[in-house]
Amino acid sequence: MFKGLTSIMYKETFHILRDFRTLFLMLLLPVMDLAIFGFAIDLEVRNIATVVYNLDGRQQSRELLDMFANSGYFTFEDVVLSDAELERAIVRGEAKVGIKIPPDYSDRLLRGESAQVQVLLDGSDSTVAMQALQVINAIALRKSIDIISESAGLPGAFPIDARPRVLFNPDMKTPYFMVPGLVGMIMQSVTMLLTAFAVVREKETGTLEQLMVTPVSRLGLLLGKLLPFAVVGFIEMVFALILMRVLFRVPIAGNVVLLGMFGMIFVFATLGMGLLISTMAQNHMQAVQLALLIMLPSILMSGFMFPIESMPKPLHAVAYVIPATYWIRILRGISLRSAGFADLWDQGLWMLAIGIVVLSIAVSRFRKTLA
Amino acid sequence: MKTAIRTENLTRRFGSFTAVDGVNLEIEEGDIFGFLGPNGSGKSTVIRMLCGLLLPTDGTAEVLGNDVVRASETVKHSIGYMSQQFSLYPDLTVMENLTFYARIYGIPRRDRRARIEEVIAGAGIQDYRKRLAGQLSGGWKQRLALACALVHRPRLMFLDEPTAGIDPVARRELWNLLFDLSGQGVTFFVTTHYMDEAERCSHVGYIYYSKLIVRGTPNELKQLEELSPPGTVRLEVRCPRLPSAMRVLAEKPYVSDVTIFADSLHVLAEQGSERRIATDLESAGYPHAQVISIPPTLEDVFVTLTQRRKAV
Numbered sequence: 022m023f024k025g026l027t028s029i030m031y032k033e034t035f036h037i038l039r040d041f042r043t044l045f046l047m048l049l050l051p052v053m054d055l056a057i058f059g060f061a062i063d064l065e066v067r068n069i070a071t072v073v074y075n076l077d078g079r080q081q082s083r084e085l086l087d088m089f090a091n092s093g094y095f096t097f098e099d100v101v102l103s104d105a106e107l108e109r110a111i112v113r114g115e116a117k118v119g120i121k122i123p124p125d126y127s128d129r130l131l132r133g134e135s136a137q138v139q140v141l142l143d144g145s146d147s148t149v150a151m152q153a154l155q156v157i158n159a160i161a162l163r164k165s166i167d168i169i170s171e172s173a174g175l176p177g178a179f180p181i182d183a184r185p186r187v188l189f190n191p192d193m194k195t196p197y198f199m200v201p202g203l204v205g206m207i208m209q210s211v212t213m214l215l216t217a218f219a220v221v222r223e224k225e226t227g228t229l230e231q232l233m234v235t236p237v238s239r240l241g242l243l244l245g246k247l248l249p250f251a252v253v254g255f256i257e258m259v260f261a262l263i264l265m266r267v268l269f270r271v272p273i274a275g276n277v278v279l280l281g282m283f284g285m286i287f288v289f290a291t292l293g294m295g296l297l298i299s300t301m302a303q304n305h306m307q308a309v310q311l312a313l314l315i316m317l318p319s320i321l322m323s324g325f326m327f328p329i330e331s332m333p334k335p336l337h338a339v340a341y342v343i344p345a346t347y348w349i350r351i352l353r354g355i356s357l358r359s360a361g362f363a364d365l366w367d368q369g370l371w372m373l374a375i376g377i378v379v380l381s382i383a384v385s386r387f388r389k390t391l392a
Numbered sequence: 393m394k395t396a397i398r399t400e401n402l403t404r405r406f407g408s409f410t411a412v413d414g415v416n417l418e419i420e421e422g423d424i425f426g427f428l429g430p431n432g433s434g435k436s437t438v439i440r441m442l443c444g445l446l447l448p449t450d451g452t453a454e455v456l457g458n459d460v461v462r463a464s465e466t467v468k469h470s471i472g473y474m475s476q477q478f479s480l481y482p483d484l485t486v487m488e489n490l491t492f493y494a495r496i497y498g499i500p501r502r503d504r505r506a507r508i509e510e511v512i513a514g515a516g517i518q519d520y521r522k523r524l525a526g527q528l529s530g531g532w533k534q535r536l537a538l539a540c541a542l543v544h545r546p547r548l549m550f551l552d553e554p555t556a557g558i559d560p561v562a563r564r565e566l567w568n569l570l571f572d573l574s575g576q577g578v579t580f581f582v583t584t585h586y587m588d589e590a591e592r593c594s595h596v597g598y599i600y601y602s603k604l605i606v607r608g609t610p611n612e613l614k615q616l617e618e619l620s621p622p623g624t625v626r627l628e629v630r631c632p633r634l635p636s637a638m639r640v641l642a643e644k645p646y647v648s649d650v651t652i653f654a655d656s657l658h659v660l661a662e663q664g665s666e667r668r669i670a671t672d673l674e675s676a677g678y679p680h681a682q683v684i685s686i687p688p689t690l691e692d693v694f695v696t697l698t699q700r701r702k703a704v
Binding site for chain 2: 230
C-alpha cells in the first residue's frame with residue numbers, strides 16, 4: 022500500500038535541499054510577512070483626523086474640545102469657519118470627523134439647559150466611524166455626568182460601578198490577537214502551495230507520467246511528497262512562533278510542546294489540502310488560483326480577523342471546515358490563555374479529522390492514469 | 393516464440409475524437425517493432441494504453457500475457473517506458489536519478505549498486521555520474537533516460553521517439569545499444585519518424601489517422617502490391633534541376649507518381665518506359681538523364697499508402 026514511499030521521500034528531500042532559492046524564500050518570506058503584517062494590522066483606531074467649527078469659543082467649549090483631544094482618538098487637523106468648509110473637509114477626506122459647537126453652547130450650559138453639539142462622521146470608513154461614535158458618546162456622557170453631579174452636589178461615585186477586568190491581554194494589544202492568527206495564515210499558505218507545486222511541477226515536466234509507469238503506489242507517492250514538506254512546515258512554524266515571541270512579545274503562556282503537537286496536525290491538514298489542489302490543477306497557474314480559493318475564506322472566515330459568531334449562520338459551515346479556524350483557536354488558547362490539552366483536544370480532533378478526509382479525497386482522486 | 397504484445401480492436405476516444413481506432417497488433421518477444429505514422433496519428437496514445445497510462449475505450453490489449461487494464465500493476469514491473477519528452481529530474485544527478493528508479497522498482501539494496509553500474513556501462517554514461525541531469529546535452533539525456541528505464545531489467549521497452557532532436561552520431565549509438573539489448577532478448581516497441589531507423593526494425597507498423605494501415609517486416613511491406621501495381625516499375629532518375637524535371641515527368645501519361653528523393657527522382661511508371669523517360673527529358677531540355685530500376689524504400693511505402701488514403 023505504501024510502495025515507493027521512502028524512495029519518493031528521499032528524492033523529494035533532494036529537490037527541497039537543492040533548490041536554495043525556494044528554500045530561502047520558504048523560510049524567509051513568512052518571517053517578512055509576519056513582521057510587516059504584524060506591525061501594520063492594528064484594529065485599534067487612533068488619531069482620527071478631526072476638524073472643528075467652534076462658534077462659541079468660550080471656556081466651556083474649549084474644555085469639551087480638550088476632552089476630545091486628550092482621549093487620544095482625535096487629532097485636530099484644522100479649525101474651520103463655516104458649515105460649508107466643515108462639510109468639504111469631510112468630503113475631500115481630509116477629516117473623518119467634524120465637530121460643530123453652536124454659539125449658545127456655554128450659555129445653555131450655564132442656564133442649566135441642554136446644549137447641542139453637532140458631530141459629523143465619515144461613514145465611508147465604517148470601522149473608523151464606529152469607533153469614533155463610541156468614543157464621542159462616551160465623552161458626551163462623561164461630560165454630562167460631571168456637569169450634573171457638580172450642579173447637584175453629588176459625590177463622584179455612581180450607583181453601579183462596573184469594574185471590567187480584561188483577562189489574558191489586559192492592555193488589549195492588537196498584536197496579541199492578530200499575530201497568532203497571522204502565524205496560522207502564513208504557515209497555511211506556504212505549506213499548501215509548496216506541496217501543490219511539488220506535484221504540479223511533475224505534471225508539467227512529464228516526470229509524473231514516468232512515475233505512473235512504475236509500480237509506485239498512490240499512497241506511497243502522495244505521502245512521500247507530503248512528509249518532507251511536513252518537516253518544512255514544522256520548521257516554518259517554529260520560526261514563526263519564535264518571531265511572534267521575540268518581535269511582538271506575544272507571550273506563550275501555555276505548554277509549548279502541546280502547541281507544537283497541535284501545530285503538526287495543522288500542518289498535516291494544510292499539506293493534505295495542497296495535495297488535493299495538486300490533483301485538480303494541471304499547472305502552477307491553476308494551483309495558485311485554487312489555493313486562493315482556500316486562502317481567502319481562511320483569512321476572512323477563520324476568526325482570524327472577525328469573530329465567527331458575527332457571521333451569517335450558513336457561513337459558519339464554511340468556517341468549520343477550514344483547519345485554520347481550529348488552529349487559530351488553539352494558538353490563541355495556548356499562547357494567551359494558557360489552555361491545556363483538556364481544553365483544546367476537541368479542536369485538535371476536528372483538525373485531524375479534516376486532514377484525514379482531505380487527504381483521503383486527494384488519494385482517491387489521484388489516478389495512475391492520464392485523463 | 394511467445395507473444396509480447398497482442399491487441400484486439402484497441403480503441404481510444406477523447407470525447408468525439410477517435411485517437412486510436414480498432415488497432416490489431418501482434419508483436420513477438422525479441423522483436424524490434426517500429427511504429428510509424430504522421431504526428432497526431434495516435435502513436436503515443438497506443439503506447440500509453442499499452443503502458444497502462446490510458447484506459448482503452450474499447451478493445452483489449454495484453455502485454456507479456458497480462459491484460460493492461462485488469463493487471464496494469466503487474467505489467468508495470470516488467471516494462472520500461474521512455475516518453476517523448478525528457479522526463480527525469482533535472483535537479484538530481486545522473487546517479488541520483490538512477491538510484492531513485494532502482495529504489496522505486498524495489499530492487500533490493502544489495503543488488504542496487506551492481507544493477508546501476510550495469511546500466512551505466514550499457515548506456516556509456518560512466519563519466520557523468522555526478523552531473524545534474526538537466527545539464528546533460530540531448531544525446532546524453534536520452535542515454536540516461538534509457539538507463540533509468542532499464543534499471544529494473546524490463547522484458548519489454550516502449551520508446552516514444554527516442555531519437556527526436558539528437559544528432560546522427562548519438563542516434564546511431566542509441567540504436568546500437570538497442571540492438572545489444574535486443575540480442576539479450578528484450579522486446580522493443582519504438583516510434584520514429586526516421587526511415588533509416590524503420591529499416592533497422594525487425595517489424596514495422598504504419599498508423600495513419602488513428603488506423604493501423606499496414607504491418608509486417610520491412611521487406612514484406614516493400615513487396616506490397618498496392619505499392620508496385622502489376623505492369624509498373626519503380627525507377628530512379630538522375631538529372632539536373634530536379635524540381636522542374638519533376639513537373640515535366642508528372643504530366644506524362646505513363647507516369648503514375650513522381651517524388652524528389654535527395655539528389656534524384658523516384659518515379660513509378662509503366663513497365664518498359666525507361667527509354668521514354670530519358671528521351672522525353674532530353675527533348676524538354678534535361679540531357680543525359682540516368683534511369684535505373686530500383687526496389688521501393690520504406691519511405692515509398694508510407695508515402696504511397698498515405699496518398700492512397702488521402703485520395704479515398
